[in-house]
Amino acid sequence: MDFSLTPEQEAFQTHVRAWLKANMPPEWTERLVASSDIPRPEAYDVLRRWQRQLYEAGFIGLTWPKEYGGRSLTFMEEMILHEEMALAKAPPILNVLGVGMAGPTIVAYGSEAQKKRYLARILSCEEIWCQGYSEPNAGSDLAALQTRAVKDGEHFVVNGQKVWTSLAHVADWMMLLARTDPAAPRHKGITYFLLDMHSPGVTVKPLRQITGDPEFNEVFFDNVRLHESQVLGGVNNGWQVGLTTLMYERLALGFGLQVRLRIALDGLIEMARRMEKHGRVTTKDPLMRQKIAQLWIDTECLKLTGARAITRLLRGEIPGPEASTGKMGWVDTHQRLQEIAMEIQGPYAQLPRGSDWAVEGGLWQYSFLRSRANSIEGGTTEVQKNIIGERILGLPKG
């Protein structure tokens, strides 16, 4: 066991730190303090530029192969980068689903032509990706999906609907799961496609959410034609390919989420130092100290549990039980953090953006409301617990 860095890793850390210091967009620091997961719509343009800048500096896709725009480094460098970004309160990247999910899946299953076509553009944020998994009747029960793709010569014709699709309104490409063999058992007849969102027949309808913002979307497919070369990982093999994506989502993306959590926690502590409760600074209130300290412990814990999983990967082992707990742990900690951010504000917590009296411009009100989605998106907490119970602990299916 050793948490110290090699001289090469230390040099990398110094490089990242110096670069961030010189290149961070300062006007955004303040506004993004409270933004701890999916970027806010009003930040898209700035975040697009920010990701491009990170890419040009060589800080996106560290673990991806060099020949496709990555750096062929290890998760260790990825961890160092994320930690430095947290300490610098760096903004998130915009193409979070492309970098976190689509890209790694294309690296794992893509043909040479697909890798060449897509990977570098994902990293540079030239093309933004969304994830076409969930449907009105197939959310956490993903295998129930109904969107059809019917073979027609060299093409597939897609009909159906997706929902809760983050970033679809700005996305250029979609990771699409569609049913290609309705006669096969639920998990067997699904294919993973790379779909051009600008194709004729694709309609995106933003869904206004609890936050008031249209960040999720409904996506409709009306006889959308896509070429068979857009199949990833083989026809009717989509379940397997999709699971790979989800594994990456939980590992790599989970690591990024821990970073956003740390940034939010630092912001919460700064706010608590400014706000008063019962006539004294909030951080001096014994109960609030307990709650904030527990948030600190849980946030550090997510980092450490993630590091245990990454150690296994670096050793060429399969991640153990610790890898499966990250999403749930993050959800619980983040939702609690947002509740405590409201508690710190007292009656001011009722005032969102638009009120002159709103604390920190009402930023926390947005992320507080947004955090309710955390325990639903990416597999509900209940489904996560079933997975842990059945796959990790070996308990029987219900």
Add this chain to the structure above:
Amino acid sequence: MDFGFSQEQEMLRATARKFLENECPSSYVRDRMIEPAGTTDEFWAKLAEQGWLGLIYPEEYGGSGLGFVDLTVLMEEMGRVVMPGPFLSTVLLGGLAIFEAGSTEQKKEWLPKVAAGEARVALAWTEPNARWDAGGVTAAAKPADAGFVLSGTKLFVLDAHLADVLVVVARTTEGKQPEQGVSLFLVPKGAAGLEVKLLPTMDQTRKLCEVALHDVRVPSSALLGPKDGGWPPLGRVIERATVALCAEMCGGAQKVLDMTVEYAKIRIAFGKPIGAYQGVKHKAADMLVDVENAKSLTYYAAWAVDENGPEAALATSMAKAYASDAYRKVAAAGIQLHGGIGFTWEHDLHLYFKRAKSSELTFGDATHHRERVAQLINL
């Protein structure tokens, strides 16, 4: 960075698990519960033979010179079997105090005996005020002749009744900062005026004593470390013992989870194994999250105290805060999921439940350590 155990450490784990499953089954634990000794000479001699009593002491003092990460492996396995006996008190409190504060002569005199299983040492630190900080030390050590006279009452002292020598924490100087003016003394068993009483405890596998000091006279050579400078080494001892206790808690919690999962697979209710019901499955998943997180924090703390770096204090308090809550919750859930059988004396779960509670309360509970975290992050 490498956040995992080495092959040697995994081998130590396998050896320890096999040894303890053979030598420390629940029948052994239950026999020790009802006896004051808490261990047998045979068992203690075997621990010495394994090299575990001196695991963390340098070779020059009869130990193996291994670190806290190695010890973590061992403590987890001891926690799995709720091992009774004075391991924590002798190796990690009394013995470590001699190692941290003692002169070369004192170390040479005592540590090889501890490692060989020939001497047991206890740390008489806490008092009826039940404080874990330096301000809680009120027992007095007054200069007299060529030595000191010790007076006061120590409470919650682990295994004092078994100790050949006690490390007594007493105040030599009043005033200023409470951390200043604390000194450590070696008081041998049977010293005139030393009275040790075994307390009845809820966790019968963990023996606690009341130690009364009725003007106990000790020579100046009994001073362990500098006069008035006992708190810094004592602080290091407590920190290390706390990490070791956290590891023991992780092992116990993991065992409860294992037992519960096995039971949930075979126990049929309403025509299905109870583990198929989400109410049971989800609770088991929560238990796993608690156990894994407690391990992450504990392993990190073990590494940090080995490194002796500035992060050790924070890492230790984070681990103790988390493990205290986690073990209590996991043990309680274990009883709940076992149903009625889990509430019986016959079933082993109560041994874990009680150990979880005594561990939670030892060296400060979660609330105590969260406050310490708050201080250490400058809240």
